[in-house]
Amino acid sequence: MKRHILLGLLLSAVTATAETAPAAVTFEEGAVAQSLTGVAGDPAEGAKVMSNRALGNCVACHTVSAMPDVAFQGNVGPSLDGAAERWEEAQLRGIVSDAKMTFDGSVMPSFYKTGPYIRPGDAFTGKAPEGELPPMLTAQQIEDVVAYLLTLKE
């Protein structure tokens, strides 16, 4: 029990230091070469982030055939099937972090960014946030999603 808490503290301390902050991410032609955390992404976690409405909710706009149990996948964006064959890891990291760096003016939200926004709200409450807004996904969640996308081969 105690050990778990300690481990958790240790882990968050480690990631806090190794993590690249949203404003410090360097994009090269839309791509982000370096891992945001230095910790390998977990594709299973990534899949959860992609289908959870409060997290990535990527399936709101994209279909992924490899997730047949996720109902109501949208089609505002292209199907993500075979994404790993169209894009390198660094490009996928760039797209998931801030898609507008790859696709000019894209409707795809920027998941690893803290602003500036026009009238940002506190999640889906419709109210102004209390303090500073964190990015929509954490650095590790971005890595997890990238790891999952890398499994999408046709």
Added chain:
Amino acid sequence: MKIKTLAGTCAAAALAFAGLSAWAGPVDDTLVINEEIEIVTHTTSAPDYIDGLSEQYSGWHFREDDTRDMQRDDFDNPGMLGVEAAMEDWNTEDGAEGKSCASCHEAPESMAGVRTQMPKFSETKGTMMTLEMYINECRTERMGAEAWGWDDAAMVNMTALISSVSRGMPVNVAVDGPAAPFWELGKEMYYTRYGQLELSCANCHEQNYGNFIRADHLSQGQVNGFPVYRLKDAKLSSIHNRFKGCIRDTRAETFKPGSPEFIALETYVASRGNGLSVEGPSVRN
């Protein structure tokens, strides 16, 4: 290098992907209410001051068969219960002057055509007025009664009654003259990418109508059908209430029903529907 052409290619790929949620554009169907009132729910030419639309569709075209059918007959349209409730209020005296709506306006049919022009610039008030504001002006200044809240059931029901007698008449909102500055502000809002998701009205309702965002089949976000009876909420809902929800869904701090911002936005959005028929109260999911 920014990839602009890819978007087109990807969209085509998405169309070709007839998988989990097949793309479905607007349903090809026509609406006649009570076998009598013909509703223009589709036009093949949008007004020329609307940059991003070549055709207009009422939200009716994007709903399921059974939802669309509910609008074909007033007995099946749950929004008509609100109209009935408002008929009571229409004839009931209220306020210090001891007057009802009927005291000045006789039957509700006298309101035919009113909804087509809303919002409208009021010369006496020197401002843009929505139907809700005209209703409250009568209540407070002519009846000596309390103003209704924007989303009070009595208010939404009364807007349903007044809309219902204009059904089938073309929306015809003024965009020039004194309306112009309100219209301009509304247009600017329509293309502003609000919230943490950075999505504008146009991103969803102009660029992506016909597509699905999760389970939602995106319409053009027209307001000709308001107030709409939303099956999900089991009640009638005002235009501003819908705007509030859409902006909230972009993870934004939204605006209040009745705010100057929403009055301007309503002016612009209503004008995007000029030429469609008034359809409210309509039924949506």
